[in-house]
Amino acid sequence: MNYSRKMLFAAVALVISGAAAANDTITIATDATFPPFESVDASGKLVGYDIELAEAVCKEAKLDCNIIGAAWEGMIPGLISKKYDALISQLTVTDARRKVMAFSDVYQLPTFRFVARKGSNLTITPEGLKGKTIAVQTGTPMDAYITKHFPDSKITRYSGGSEPYLELAAGRADVHLSYEAQILYSFLRKDEGKDFELVGKSLTGKDAPEFGEGVAIAINKTNKDLVAKINSGLAAVRDSGQMDALDAKYFGK
Amino acid sequence: MLSDYIATVLGAGWISLQLAFLSLVLAVVLGLLGALCKRSGSRTLRVLVEIYTTLVRGVPDLVLMLLVFYSLPALLNQGFEAWGWEYSVEFSPFTAGCVTLGLIFGAYMTETFRGALQGIPHGQIEAAHAYGLGRIRTLRSIVLPQMIRLALPGFTNNWLVLVKATALVSLLGLQDIMFRARGAAEATGKPFTFYLLAGSFYLAITVVSLGALVWVGRRYSMGVKELSR
Numbered sequence: 004m005n006y007s008r009k010m011l012f013a014a015v016a017l018v019i020s021g022a023a024a025a026n027d028t029i030t031i032a033t034d035a036t037f038p039p040f041e042s043v044d045a046s047g048k049l050v051g052y053d054i055e056l057a058e059a060v061c062k063e064a065k066l067d068c069n070i071i072g073a074a075w076e077g078m079i080p081g082l083i084s085k086k087y088d089a090l091i092s093q094l095t096v097t098d099a100r101r102k103v104m105a106f107s108d109v110y111q112l113p114t115f116r117f118v119a120r121k122g123s124n125l126t127i128t129p130e131g132l133k134g135k136t137i138a139v140q141t142g143t144p145m146d147a148y149i150t151k152h153f154p155d156s157k158i159t160r161y162s163g164g165s166e167p168y169l170e171l172a173a174g175r176a177d178v179h180l181s182y183e184a185q186i187l188y189s190f191l192r193k194d195e196g197k198d199f200e201l202v203g204k205s206l207t208g209k210d211a212p213e214f215g216e217g218v219a220i221a222i223n224k225t226n227k228d229l230v231a232k233i234n235s236g237l238a239a240v241r242d243s244g245q246m247d248a249l250d251a252k253y254f255g256k
Numbered sequence: 257m258l259s260d261y262i263a264t265v266l267g268a269g270w271i272s273l274q275l276a277f278l279s280l281v282l283a284v285v286l287g288l289l290g291a292l293c294k295r296s297g298s299r300t301l302r303v304l305v306e307i308y309t310t311l312v313r314g315v316p317d318l319v320l321m322l323l324v325f326y327s328l329p330a331l332l333n334q335g336f337e338a339w340g341w342e343y344s345v346e347f348s349p350f351t352a353g354c355v356t357l358g359l360i361f362g363a364y365m366t367e368t369f370r371g372a373l374q375g376i377p378h379g380q381i382e383a384a385h386a387y388g389l390g391r392i393r394t395l396r397s398i399v400l401p402q403m404i405r406l407a408l409p410g411f412t413n414n415w416l417v418l419v420k421a422t423a424l425v426s427l428l429g430l431q432d433i434m435f436r437a438r439g440a441a442e443a444t445g446k447p448f449t450f451y452l453l454a455g456s457f458y459l460a461i462t463v464v465s466l467g468a469l470v471w472v473g474r475r476y477s478m479g480v481k482e483l484s485r
Contacts, residue, residue, distance in 0.1 A: 035442075085330075
């Protein structure tokens with residue numbers, strides 16, 4: 004290997020790497036479009052349950068973390084190609100996802116629920132929703148559940164978390180299935196949501212395998228070391244009562 | 257509260273502008289080189305540039321961008337590892353976006369500039385040589401000023417499309433105006449407000465650019481109008 008060529012490559016690599024992360028910094032990506040779990044505040048700063056949790060976990064695990072906003076479509080490719088070391092974005096653990104990424108211990112067991120216009124008297128069964136339009140966010144556990152169990156309904160899928168609510172409010176969709184906490188926080192509390200209510204019963208991973216085993220931090224599959232560190236951080240956050248404090252702050256339970 | 261969000265979103269417009277300008281510089285350099293190669297006597301150069309423009313214009317912008325951002329560094333790093341070098345390459349979303357847009361619009365600029373070059377009568381170049389002007393001097397004083405006039409309509413189109421194409425880079429996670437608008441839309445539940453805001457930003461750039469380019473056009477068509485009418 005000729006020296007000058009080596010130097011040239013080093014220079015090129017240096018230039019294009021730009022502000023590439025130093026070795027010890029862990030880059031965690033989140034799709035900040037899902038309040039109250041992850042969103043941006045007015046100054047552009049990341050806020051929400053997952054953000055505070057990630058910060059606490061990094062502190063307990065003594066990791067130097069950099070949490071950045073990413074696009075939903077680019078997050079999983081970014082994790083696989085090692086652009087991001089981990090993802091925290093209300094990611095549900097499923098077998099399909101486990102094939103391409105590693106997961107930390109589950110930190111939350113979300114409940115899912117339908118939301119519809121008040122007084123619409125819908126029966127939440129495959130027969131009751133026959134011919135009705137169900138709006139869901141694409142690629143989510145809710146999408147998988149509806150696709151499997153409601154074959155006779157019309158399903159409309161959206162890439163963003165807020166579009167299904169717009170469809171509901173516009174009357175183009177009859178019901179929407181999402182995280183119960185998200186419906187309560189980001190729709191029913193607002194003006195647009197005052198004519199709507201939760202319908203049916205709360206659903207969890209126990210009701211259908213499509214809802215997954217719970218929510219966890221996704222980590223690059225080859226980084227076994229980081230999985231162990233994040234799990235120790237999560238355990239410390241749980242044992243010290245910080246997790247309960249977060250639950251109380253965001254969900255009042 | 258809402259006005260703070262609006263300020264943050266518009267603030268990110270600076271990133272979009274920087275991206276657009278840097279990509280334009282790269283595109284113009286590539287376009288000039290490409291056009292000169294296409295008109296050169298060397299068959300190899302002509303074929304190489306033909307492959308470049310066909311390939312780049314034939315592949316969708318988004319596909320190319322995802323390839324450059326996700327696949328190219330992985331491929332390079334694998335190559336480095338296989339050769340036993342300890343370098344690792346990493347593109348930031350900004351770099352990847354800039355390189356991809358520069359490459360794509362370099363191909364369009366190549367065609368625009370080639371067309372403009374063809375529009376200059378060959379007799380003028382021969383006349384310049386007859387007067388003893390060198391190749392560089394001919395290019396600078398005879399060819400380039402006329403090329404600007406002839407290339408301007410195509411250039412304007414390319415620039416306007418380029419500005420809007422920068423929105424694609426938000427998919428790579430670049431915190432540009434589109435990315436911020438989406439974040440604000442989802443956080444406040446008012447998508448129309450913020451997408452309209454982003455839309456007006458692009459429209460404003462278009463209006464300002466058109467104004468500036470009309471002025472440039474007038475400047476470079478001095479003395480030509482009377483003849484062509």
